[in-house]
Amino acid sequence: MTGPTPRPVQFWFEFASTYSYPAAMRVEAACAEAGVPLLWRPFLLGPVFTQQGMTDSPFNIYPAKGAYMWRDLERICAAQGLPLRRPSAFPRGSLLAARICAAFDDAAWIGGFIRAVYGANFAEDRDIGQPEVIANLLAGLGQDAEAVTAAAQDPGTKAKLRAQTERAVALGIFGAPSMVVGDELFWGNDRLDTSIAWARRG
């Protein structure tokens, strides 16, 4: 007897997003374990927040919420065995890294790149907005940093990331990480397992 065919989980993420960090670090392994296909969906939160009338991260706009988030993230990372060093700048520029993901979203190495960028931002306090930092991470993964960066800056890639961000808004996405399974939207690291279970039902 075979079960239903699982549907893919679309993982919508932003490199500056704090709660995307613990989710991004485990989503590939969790989907593989559940036999659920994973689709990486990089997008930019900035334009999404702007559309909601916010010109900064809600964690900066609402300080009590921000203070709580950092402590909550500490607890989550501790429980998950993930290192965490609070970034000295928040939110960090994520445009280049997001464009790389848009250009190479189905490359075999993209999961490793995504985890490396999150680790640089949230475990090592490196400025992921700097092209040298990104080049360094690409080199560490055995990629040709110059070629990858050039592809990321291609007009077609820029348009793809813009379209993907518009698509996020159209899907009702207002924060990251968000998971989409069929018509169903799940928001937050707290819903990662629920979304995978939903996808498994087929």
Added chain:
Amino acid sequence: MTGPTPRPVQFWFEFASTYSYPAAMRVEAACAEAGVPLLWRPFLLGPVFTQQGMTDSPFNIYPAKGAYMWRDLERICAAQGLPLRRPSAFPRGSLLAARICAAFDDAAWIGGFIRAVYGANFAEDRDIGQPEVIANLLAGLGQDAEAVTAAAQDPGTKAKLRAQTERAVALGIFGAPSMVVGDELFWGNDRLDTSIAWARRG
């Protein structure tokens, strides 16, 4: 061998708060099962939101977030076997019910009253801001509605609820439900089990 003495969980709640509904319906049973004392902490979200510069529920201010919340709440209630009927008015006036909880926060019947008010608001779409509705719920619990309401309107009770709301802000609370264990703050229905586990450690 005996384990550490569990610390109490302070359960900070607001009757208009959607995610407080599934949490409030199970917190007493969950704490009892874990051997953790429960302290009911009613407060008002309105003044807390005002202090953050919001004049309405964030779910109304940010429509995408609001649309998501109602669907997410449906899924949560379905998983928990809880009835849900989206209130025809949101948020509902919670002042009288909150004052009753402030006046009788350690009465044996208060847990039942709290669940009855949440059920009226979120399962039956009744206007919990109306004194008749509250009187009806009190009568259903065998309480003297007139005497309870009079105690709730006592200046001492009003001052107590005001002080409790100020205390919530001082504790860093910015939403509901929130759980406090010692110095540790937990926010949201999603953190209820984590907060109880934290309290069990002593």
